[in-house]
Amino acid sequence: MSAMKLWEYVVRRLIALIPVIIGVTVIAFVLWKAIPIDPAVAYLGAKGAQKSPENIAALHAAWHLDDPLPAQYLWYMGNLVRGDLGPSFVNKDPVNIARFLPATLELTFYAILFALPVGIYLGILSAMKRNSWVDQLARVLAIVGVAVPIYWLGIMLKIFFHENLAVLGLNVLPLDGRLDPTLTPPPTVTGWYTIDSILALNLTTFVSAVLHLILPAFTLGFAQLALILRMTRSGMLEVLGQDYVRTARAKGVPEREVVFKHAFRNAMNATLTVSGLTVGTALAGDVYVESIYGIFGIGQYFLQSALADGFFDILGYLFIVTIFYVTANLVIDVLYAAVDPQVRLGGS
Amino acid sequence: MVLRSGDESAVAWSRIWERFLQDHASRISELKYTLFLFRKNRLAMLGLGLILGLVAIAFLAPELALQKPVFVNIGGSLQQRWTPSSDVLVGTSWTHPFGTDNFGVDWYSKVLYGTGVSLQVGVLVVVPASLIGTLLGLLAGFKGGLIEEIVMRITDIFLSIPSLILAIAITAVLGRSLTHVMYALIITWWPWYTRLVRGQVLSVKERQFVESAKSVGASPTRLMLRHILPNSISPVIVQASMDFGYVILTAAGLGFLGLGSPPGTAEWGVMIAEGINYLFVAPWMSAFPGLAIVIAVLGFNLLGDGLRDILDPRLRR
Numbered sequence: 001m002s003a004m005k006l007w008e009y010v011v012r013r014l015i016a017l018i019p020v021i022i023g024v025t026v027i028a029f030v031l032w033k034a035i036p037i038d039p040a041v042a043y044l045g046a047k048g049a050q051k052s053p054e055n056i057a058a059l060h061a062a063w064h065l066d067d068p069l070p071a072q073y074l075w076y077m078g079n080l081v082r083g084d085l086g087p088s089f090v091n092k093d094p095v096n097i098a099r100f101l102p103a104t105l106e107l108t109f110y111a112i113l114f115a116l117p118v119g120i121y122l123g124i125l126s127a128m129k130r131n132s133w134v135d136q137l138a139r140v141l142a143i144v145g146v147a148v149p150i151y152w153l154g155i156m157l158k159i160f161f162h163e164n165l166a167v168l169g170l171n172v173l174p175l176d177g178r179l180d181p182t183l184t185p186p187p188t189v190t191g192w193y194t195i196d197s198i199l200a201l202n203l204t205t206f207v208s209a210v211l212h213l214i215l216p217a218f219t220l221g222f223a224q225l226a227l228i229l230r231m232t233r234s235g236m237l238e239v240l241g242q243d244y245v246r247t248a249r250a251k252g253v254p255e256r257e258v259v260f261k262h263a264f265r266n267a268m269n270a271t272l273t274v275s276g277l278t279v280g281t282a283l284a285g286d287v288y289v290e291s292i293y294g295i296f297g298i299g300q301y302f303l304q305s306a307l308a309d310g311f312f313d314i315l316g317y318l319f320i321v322t323i324f325y326v327t328a329n330l331v332i333d334v335l336y337a338a339v340d341p342q343v344r345l346g347g348s
Numbered sequence: 349m350v351l352r353s354g355d356e357s358a359v360a361w362s363r364i365w366e367r368f369l370q371d372h373a374s375r376i377s378e379l380k381y382t383l384f385l386f387r388k389n390r391l392a393m394l395g396l397g398l399i400l401g402l403v404a405i406a407f408l409a410p411e412l413a414l415q416k417p418v419f420v421n422i423g424g425s426l427q428q429r430w431t432p433s434s435d436v437l438v439g440t441s442w443t444h445p446f447g448t449d450n451f452g453v454d455w456y457s458k459v460l461y462g463t464g465v466s467l468q469v470g471v472l473v474v475v476p477a478s479l480i481g482t483l484l485g486l487l488a489g490f491k492g493g494l495i496e497e498i499v500m501r502i503t504d505i506f507l508s509i510p511s512l513i514l515a516i517a518i519t520a521v522l523g524r525s526l527t528h529v530m531y532a533l534i535i536t537w538w539p540w541y542t543r544l545v546r547g548q549v550l551s552v553k554e555r556q557f558v559e560s561a562k563s564v565g566a567s568p569t570r571l572m573l574r575h576i577l578p579n580s581i582s583p584v585i586v587q588a589s590m591d592f593g594y595v596i597l598t599a600a601g602l603g604f605l606g607l608g609s610p611p612g613t614a615e616w617g618v619m620i621a622e623g624i625n626y627l628f629v630a631p632w633m634s635a636f637p638g639l640a641i642v643i644a645v646l647g648f649n650l651l652g653d654g655l656r657d658i659l660d661p662r663l664r665r
Binding site for chain 1: 502520
């Protein structure tokens with residue numbers, strides 16, 4: 001397809017996102033208004049400040065709590081557009097999600113980096129060697145993988161890799177945090193310890209950061225791997241039975257080329273579709289993984305806000321995560337359109 | 349056969365029954381074929397077996413358990429209390445198959461009691477969510493136009509927030525309790541059904557039998573409920589059976605995070621979380637409730653997978 005058309009498609013999709021994102025803020029706002037608790041009182045409680053009538057009245061005025069609902073919404077949206085997410089209930093003011101974002105993004109990135117290629121590879125292998133022991137094993141993995149709760153898997157891995165089981169020689173991986181407690185974090189450039197430590201040319205820190213990522217990334221990626229494997233396998237099976245694959249084989253195209261160039265390109269739709277969902281489940285899974293492995297990212301931040309009735313924190317988090325999620329899906333849809341000539345870029 | 353007086357009604361009923369069998373012969377043979385396919389599908393049977401096992405455990409929990417909870421009335425609602433004992437943090441043994449917790453409560457009994465809780469959550473979330481979602485999807489696909497536009501845009505908005513995250517936010521806002529977890533899950537789950545059913549309706553609507561029904565004067569309601577709905581429903585059944593598992597998993601997850609049942613209750617997620625503090629001294633505390641979740645999700649997943657193969661008209665013949 002022509003680059004021009006693809007470009008048009010991207011712009012059209014971006015415009016279509018605007019009402020969706022506004023809709024999410026409306027949902028978040030309705031949620032906020034549905035609570036019987038007075039946010040001003042909750043805020044003073046969370047901050048340990050005195051809940052005197054004057055303090056409450058001051059917050060009511062500052063947050064426009066006594067205005068009519070549409071005016072309140074517009075006030076919140078006005079702040080949002082200016083990048084102000086409001087005062088934080090659980091941290092120092094104001095709500096600052098950017099500070100916690102890198103840890104989460106790093107974890108999520110490595111989880112998907114592990115799950116996607118391994119899932120695709122196993123899916124292809126399993127479809128190629130249908131009904132062999134590899135295939136049987138892969139199918140069991142696909143079925144069990146989605147049934148294992150991520151929070152339970154994380155805990156079980158911690159038990160297995162603890163020094164109590166040193167006999168198994170598995171006590172080599174750290175179980176908590178992002179770095180060895182004796183090390184200082186590298187100077188912040190991206191906030192990703194694996195990148196920042198390289199930029200600081202500090203090998204020890206880099207190794208420690210990588211070791212600390214292995215278990216959390218595996219935990220987070222496991223279910224995604226199973227899902228990707230499952231979709232790739234079924235996509236490949238459907239495609240491998242088709243005529244053009246047989247033709248390609250008959251005319252002597254090397255098997256490797258048949259699989260990757262002819263079959264997988266067409267089977268990739270299913271894989272791509274599920275990858276979009278994967279981003280959503282991974283962002284949600286971060287909430288569990290971060291709390292189990294003691295990583296302070298946005299997932300943990302969100303959980304603490306949720307447990308402390310942190311209204312502005314919850315709204316801000318919902319907003320940011322949604323933007324990430326819809327953007328990831330947009331990127332995937334564009335890839336989809338770029339890769340698959342059959343996708344029509346028409347209106348509906 | 350000698351008929352005593354009063355058996356005439358029995359005869360009449362048997363006639364009606366025969367008539368019914370005749371009238372619906374094709375449907376009955378279809379159903380028999382479905383059952384035949386189901387019995388042949390070993391994984392689906394395994395899934396069904398696991399589910400029936402769990403249902404049996406849920407009902408028999410009071411008989412099978414070694415220890416029973418006491419229910420106390422706190423502020424008008426019944427709450428579970430498990431009597432402590434001196435057998436604190438004892439490992440698995442014949443007296444305590446799944447060990448005990450830091451209060452000496454028998455963990456096996458609590459896992460058994462948790463089965464009923466999880467299955468109930470599954471039913472109480474999936475049934476309303478699939479009903480709401482199906483009806484809205486049916487309406488949107490059938491009516492089209494403005495109604496479709498509104499319903500589908502709302503669906504899109506809900507689907508653009510990762511479901512667990514929306515569920516956490518809703519529970520946090522409503523206040524922590526299992527009931528609120530269920531409300532939150534219903535609110536996050538219905539849009540999937542709407543999207544699914546609408547897509548299905550759009551394709552079924554174009555099929556010939558709908559056209560013929562329309563041409564002989566079937567009313568829109570009849571068209572929608574008697575012709576389109578039954579032919580759009582099989583993916584809903586598949587999805588619902590899988591969702592039982594995922595809902596159980598997610599609800600337990602919210603319990604794990606501390607948003608659901610209060611600590612001390614026999615709920616799998618809460619129990620896993622309680623095990624965290626004793627991870628390395630009493631690993632069984634987290635292990636067994638988690639295993640129970642795996643079995644439940646696996647059961648519903650296998651059943652759903654099998655149903656998909658069985659109900660898919662392309663794979664059927």
